[in-house]
Amino acid sequence: MCPFSVSGSLRVMNSFLRIVVVLLLVAAPARAQDDTQGTVRGTVVAEDGGSIPGASVALHTDDADSTLVTGAATADDGSFVIENVPADRYYLRVSYIGYASAIRPDIAVSDEQTTVNVGEVTIRQRSEQLDNVEVTAERQYMQVEPEMTTYSPQNQPALVGGSARSVLEDIPSLRVDIAGNISFRGNEGVAIHINGSPTPLSGEALTSFLESLSAQEVNRVEVISNPSVARNPEGTGGIVNIVLADDAEIGWGGGVSASADTRGRLNGSGNAHYGSGPWKAYFNYGARYDQDEQSGFRYRENLYLDPTTYLEQDRWEQESGLSHTGRLSLDYNPSESNTFSLSSVLSYRGDETEEMREYSELDEDQELTERYNRRTNAEETDFSMEYEFEYSHVWTPREHEFDLEMEYEEDHESEDETYVHYALPLDASNDVADTLTSRQTAIETEDEREVSLEADYQRALGESFDMEAGYDGEFEWQDSRYDSESVTGGPVDTLGAELNRDNSFLYAEQTHSLYSTLEGELGDFGAKLGLRAESAITRFDQETQGTSYDNNYFSFFPSVHLSYQIGKSNTFKASYSKRVRRPSTWQLNPLGSYDDPTFRRVGNPSLTPEYTHSFELGYTRPGSKYTISLSPYYRYTVDEISWSERLTEDGVTILTFENFSTEDSYGAELVGSLTLDEWLKSNASFNAYKQVTDGSNLSSSLSSDAIGFRTRASFNAEVGWGVTVQASQHYRSPMDIPGGRRDARTRTNTAIQKKLFSNRAKLNVHVSDVFGTRGSVVERRSERYFRRYSREPSSRDVRVTFRYTFGGGGGDGGRRRGRGRWR
Numbered sequence: 001m002c003p004f005s006v007s008g009s010l011r012v013m014n015s016f017l018r019i020v021v022v023l024l025l026v027a028a029p030a031r032a033q034d035d036t037q038g039t040v041r042g043t044v045v046a047e048d049g050g051s052i053p054g055a056s057v058a059l060h061t062d063d064a065d066s067t068l069v070t071g072a073a074t075a076d077d078g079s080f081v082i083e084n085v086p087a088d089r090y091y092l093r094v095s096y097i098g099y100a101s102a103i104r105p106d107i108a109v110s111d112e113q114t115t116v117n118v119g120e121v122t123i124r125q126r127s128e129q130l131d132n133v134e135v136t137a138e139r140q141y142m143q144v145e146p147e148m149t150t151y152s153p154q155n156q157p158a159l160v161g162g163s164a165r166s167v168l169e170d171i172p173s174l175r176v177d178i179a180g181n182i183s184f185r186g187n188e189g190v191a192i193h194i195n196g197s198p199t200p201l202s203g204e205a206l207t208s209f210l211e212s213l214s215a216q217e218v219n220r221v222e223v224i225s226n227p228s229v230a231r232n233p234e235g236t237g238g239i240v241n242i243v244l245a246d247d248a249e250i251g252w253g254g255g256v257s258a259s260a261d262t263r264g265r266l267n268g269s270g271n272a273h274y275g276s277g278p279w280k281a282y283f284n285y286g287a288r289y290d291q292d293e294q295s296g297f298r299y300r301e302n303l304y305l306d307p308t309t310y311l312e313q314d315r316w317e318q319e320s321g322l323s324h325t326g327r328l329s330l331d332y333n334p335s336e337s338n339t340f341s342l343s344s345v346l347s348y349r350g351d352e353t354e355e356m357r358e359y360s361e362l363d364e365d366q367e368l369t370e371r372y373n374r375r376t377n378a379e380e381t382d383f384s385m386e387y388e389f390e391y392s393h394v395w396t397p398r399e400h401e402f403d404l405e406m407e408y409e410e411d412h413e414s415e416d417e418t419y420v421h422y423a424l425p426l427d428a429s430n431d432v433a434d435t436l437t438s439r440q441t442a443i444e445t446e447d448e449r450e451v452s453l454e455a456d457y458q459r460a461l462g463e464s465f466d467m468e469a470g471y472d473g474e475f476e477w478q479d480s481r482y483d484s485e486s487v488t489g490g491p492v493d494t495l496g497a498e499l500n501r502d503n504s505f506l507y508a509e510q511t512h513s514l515y516s517t518l519e520g521e522l523g524d525f526g527a528k529l530g531l532r533a534e535s536a537i538t539r540f541d542q543e544t545q546g547t548s549y550d551n552n553y554f555s556f557f558p559s560v561h562l563s564y565q566i567g568k569s570n571t572f573k574a575s576y577s578k579r580v581r582r583p584s585t586w587q588l589n590p591l592g593s594y595d596d597p598t599f600r601r602v603g604n605p606s607l608t609p610e611y612t613h614s615f616e617l618g619y620t621r622p623g624s625k626y627t628i629s630l631s632p633y634y635r636y637t638v639d640e641i642s643w644s645e646r647l648t649e650d651g652v653t654i655l656t657f658e659n660f661s662t663e664d665s666y667g668a669e670l671v672g673s674l675t676l677d678e679w680l681k682s683n684a685s686f687n688a689y690k691q692v693t694d695g696s697n698l699s700s701s702l703s704s705d706a707i708g709f710r711t712r713a714s715f716n717a718e719v720g721w722g723v724t725v726q727a728s729q730h731y732r733s734p735m736d737i738p739g740g741r742r743d744a745r746t747r748t749n750t751a752i753q754k755k756l757f758s759n760r761a762k763l764n765v766h767v768s769d770v771f772g773t774r775g776s777v778v779e780r781r782s783e784r785y786f787r788r789y790s791r792e793p794s795s796r797d798v799r800v801t802f803r804y805t806f807g808g809g810g811g812d813g814g815r816r817r818g819r820g821r822w823r
Contacts, residue, residue, distance in 0.1 A: 038109035040082040042118035044074045044094050047622065051078030052123065055094055062089040062105065062336070085109050094121050105397060124622075148224040149629070149671065153215055164242060165210040167218050170728070174223070174240065184223070184238050191234045193241040198232050198452075198474075216257055216269065216803065217284060217327075219243045225633065226561070226575040226616045229515045229530035230456070230468055233557045233580050238614075244327070253807030259764075261799035264291045273807075280331040291320045298599070298789040304647055307364035311598060311651070314358045321351035321380075341390040353378040357596060358424075371424035373434075376595060380415040399460035411448040417441065419486075419595060440486035440594070451475045465520035472513040478585050480505050484594070503591040504543040509582075511536045517559075524565040532557040540588055540605055549588075549605045555580065573618035583607040583641055587657045601655045608659055612637045625675040634666040642738060644698065647785040660695040660702065660738070679720075684713040693738050701739055701782050708735035722755035740780035740787075746773045747795075761804040769795040 040059060044052045057080045058071040069090065074080045092104040102123045107116055153167045168174050174184055184190040191198055222241040224231070231239060254272035259265075269286030298313040329343035355376040361369050392403045418441050422434040456470035482503035517530035533556055540549040559577040566572070585603075592602030616633040644658040667689025675681045688709040695702030714728035732745045751766040775792040 037083075038085045038087065038114040038116065040085055040090075040092070040107060040109070040116045040118065042080060042092075042104075042121055044078045044080065044121050044123060047122060047124055053078060055080075055123070057082065058093045058095075059085065059090050059107070060093060062091045062107075087111065092118060092121070094123055148222045150220050150222050152220045153218055164215060164218050167215050167221060167242075168210070168240070171221060171223065182240070184225070184240065191232065191239050193232075193239055195244055196241060198234060216255075217244055217271075217286065225631070226577045226614050227559070227579075228517055228528060228561060228577065229532035229557050229559045230470065230517055232472065233513075233532060233534065233555075233578070234582065238579075253805070255803060255805035257801065257803040259799055259801035261797045263293075263794065263797045265289060265797075265799075267801075278333040282327070282329045284325075284327045286325045288323045288325075289321070290323070291318075293318050293794040294792060296789065296791045299787065300598075300653065301786040302647065302651055302784075303786065304649065304784040305651075309364065309651070310362040310366055312360045312362070313598065315355070317353065317355040319351060319353045321349055323347070323349040337394050339390075339392045339394075341388075341392075343386075343388045345384075345386040347382075347384045349380075349382045351378075351380040351382075353380070359598065368426050371426055371428075372437075373422050373424060374595075374597065375420050375422070376417065378415055378417040380413070382411070382413045384411040385409070396460070399458075399466070401458045403454075403456045405452075405454040407450075407452045409448075409450045411446075413444075413446040415442075415444045417444065417595070421597075438486060440484060442482060442484040442594075444480075444482045446478065446480045448476070448478045450477075461520075464522065465518065467516065467518050469516040470514075472511075472515065474509075474511050476507075476509045478507040480507075480585065480589070482591070502544055503589070505585070505589055505591075506541040506543065507539070507585045507588070509536070509538045515557075526563040526565075528559075528561040530559040532559075536582070536609075538582075540585075542590060542605065544591055547605070551608065553609070555611075571618075571620045573616075573620070575614075575616050575618075577614050579612045579614060581610045581612070581641060583609065583657070587641065592656075598651065599653045599655070604657045607641060607657055608639055610637055610639045610641050610659070627673045629671045630668065631671075632666075632668040635664070637663040637665070640693070642693070642695070644695075644702065645739065645780055645782070645785075645787075647782075653785070653787065658695075658698050660693060661697045662694045664692040666690055679718040680715070682713065682715045684711070686711045691735075695738050699782075704736050704738045706736035708733045722759070724753045724755075726751045726753075737778075739782060740778060742779075743777040745776050748773070757804070760806065761802065764799075764801040764803075766799045766801070768797050768799065772796045 042057075044055045044057065046052055051074075053074055055074040055078070056071065057074060059069050059082055061069060069088075070082055070085060072080045072082045087109050090107040090109070092107055093101055094104075095101040102121055104118050104121055107118065109116060151167075151171050153170070168182065174182065174190075182190055182192065220243050222239075222243065224239040224241065227233075227239050252272070252274055254270065256270045257268065259267045266289040267286070268288075269284065271282070271284040273280070273282045275281070294317050296315040298311075298315070300311040300313075302309045302311065325345070325347045327343070327345045329341065332340045334340075353376070355378075356373055357376075358371070358373040360371050363369050386407065386409045388405065388407045390403065390405045392401065394401045419439065420436060421438040423437050424434055452472075452474045454470065454472050456468065458466065458468045460466050480503075484502060511534055513532055513534040515530065515532035517528055519528040520526070533554075535554050536552065538551045540551075542548070557578045557580070559575070561575045562573065564572045583604075587603050588605050588607060589603040590605050592600050594600065613636045614633070615635070616631055619628075619630045621628045639659040639661075640663045641657055642660050642663075644656055646654050646656075648654060667687060669685065669687040671683075671685045673681070673683040686709065688707075690707045691704070692706075693702070693704045695704075710730075710732040712728065712730050714726065717725045719725060727750045728748070730747045734744045735742055748770040749766070749768050750770060751764060753765075754763045755761070756763060772795070774795040775790060777788065777790040779786075779788045781787075
């Protein structure tokens with residue numbers, strides 16, 4: 001039974017809000033103030049140093065209420081003077097049409113200091129939409145920052161109504177393949193974080209979770225190519241942090257969204273937030289119905305046999321499923337220095353899959369010798385829950401802070417599968433009925449639990465240096481069971497243990513880390529040095545085979561980040577970090593899948609972690625109408641975990657994982673955004689790279705030396721009357737891979753958006769994969785076989801989405817996380 005329902009969610013929300021109202025009635029009394037009056041003055045300038053006349057300058061109390069006290073408008077030279085300011089602590093907010101708001105904190109008016117000069121306040125230009133009388137400030141899609149690049153999907157028409165997976169697919173240098181594997185700059189070792197914490201989900205479980213989240217729930221995505229040691233070292237390809245929009249400002253607010261597409265997929269969600277005094281609360285519920293069809297082809301030459309034989313396979317698959325996701329967060333600030341946060345995420349997904357594979361075996365003259373097919377029916381459920389508690393104490397913002405996070409997660413998967421095997425007549429036009437020859441049933445379950453604890457302390461050392469130190473501990477357990485029964489040759493309605501392929505294993509892992517960083521600035525030069533020491537303890541019990549594998553290891557992870565600023569518009573960066581990619585349980589389990597009699601995927605319990613040394617240079621130049629970022633990079637990987645194939649004597653292709661000796665990967669990424677006019681803006685990226693893989697420790701055929709590139713470009717045009725048009729193009733070049741080659745891949749998307757009801761509502765029409773070119777073809781060759789296979793997803797569709805927001809406030813960019821890592 002589904003753990004969520006609309007009526008149940010409303011009852012929970014109603015009870016919760018009653019509690020919040022009662023708590024608000026006993027709020028603390030207002031702060032006392034004396035009769036001292038002061039003055040606050042300063043100047044507002046643009047990035048190029050030019051003055052900004054007529055900008056709005058507002059002074060707010062620096063407390064939980066954030067009350068607007070007074071304000072002023074800037075003069076022709078950009079200067080402002082705010083008089084008769086009561087003694088208190090404040091922060092200053094500057095806003096101006098066409099520019100992002102700027103905040104200047106820590107303004108204190110007292111008996112000792114009645115005049116405060118905040119100096120120059122710089123605001124950054126960005127595109128705005130002026131519709132009638134209302135002005136809506138929209139965050140730029142791409143923002144280049146010193147340690148990361150941030151992408152904000154909220155105002156991208158092509159993403160409205162999509163899922164979190166579609167958000168990742170739209171990001172330059174990120175690749176999400178048909179199977180849901182995520183790679184960054186060609187490296188599949190990228191780590192996925194949710195709100196700053198590593199997610200324990202991987203493979204199909206992670207794909208299902210991302211597809212259950214709507215794009216509207218994603219506030220921003222932070223891509224960190226070379227993280228410092230203060231972040232988890234897992235992920236040789238860097239970190240992709242998905243920040244969910246779950247913060248609430250003062251007052252009520254919320255929104256609803258609904259979408260449908262030509263493939264029969266439906267999506268609906270609603271959210272509400274409330275904030276007052278020291279309390280903030282957010283609730284979201286979303287339901288999504290997915291339908292997906294795909295086809296594929298596999299051709300194989302068996303060179304192991306003499307004479308050579310051939311195999312052709314056609315595959316069709318149809319999948320449908322309903323998912324529910326609910327999120328609730330509550331923040332309490334009893335004082336300016338203390339924050340308590342609680343949050344939970346519950347997710348449920350149910351899928352049904354029908355699949356048919358048809359096989360044709362041919363002799364050396366490519367004459368048909370046998371035809372058969374295998375039909376699969378599967379039902380899968382996935383239920384996950386996450387609970388997080390965070391406490392932060394701030395003595396001085398960004399200078400002296402302590403943060404404690406505790407998190408507990410569970411994920412339960414279950415799948416019931418039925419396979420039936422039919423012999424087919426050699427002549428497809430023959431009316432002879434198919435002959436049922438075997439049947440197999442299987443029940444697969446997987447239960448995961450994870451507990452994590454993080455403690456972080458930051459302290460300024462004088463005016464030029466900062467230090468950060470902390471502990472990071474993670475504990476993970478997984479219990480996986482595969483129970484199978486089948487019958488061959490006898491009555492197919494009587495299952496037995498004639499072919500028993502049970503598979504059961506337990507996995508436990510714990511890591512303990514201590515880290516410290518030192519950061520400082522000397523004039524225009526900045527540096528951040530760090531070191532992380534980590535102990536990992538792992539145990540893998542393969543109960544079916546009665547074997548156990550222990551792998552305990554200790555590692556050091558250094559990091560260096562350097563920066564140099566030339567004027568206001570040129571920033572140079574250089575960085576180094578060491579990363580690790582640990583093998584997952586499905587890569588370790590030696591008993592694999594049996595759903596295809598000619599093709600099996602099995603794990604390798606002897607896999608060891610791969611380590612990557614990552615070097616990167618960076619140059620960023622922001623302008624009033626453009627931003628350019630160039631990042632040359634080099635990665636040296638030891639014991640790389642990669643795919644490996646072999647063909648058995650009985651004609652079964654085995655796909656497994658091996659530790660390749662090394663891989664050298666180097667290239668350069670160019671990312672830019674350009675505002676061509678007030679109504680037209682664009683962004684583009686180009687990433688060219690070379691990968692040299694040394695697999696000679698396994699086979700000379702598994703070494704490769706390849707060059708590839710990928711590019712993306714998009715245009716946004718605000719044509720008037722509240723209408724925005726967007727078009728985007730993605731392209732990935734063909735490239736050699738160890739033991740084979742993959743072909744090129746391209747995709748074109750378009751969208752149009754209309755704003756309604758004074759910008760409270762948006763109507764979107766999105767066309768995905770306009771020319772139906774998203775499929776892929778891969779070839780592999782060895783001394784024993786040649787194989788070509790393709791996958792063709794039904795990715796072309798037209799999606800219509802309607803969104804409506806109500807109330808005030810709204811998310812400000814994700815719930816505050818103490819450690820300063822994701823601000």
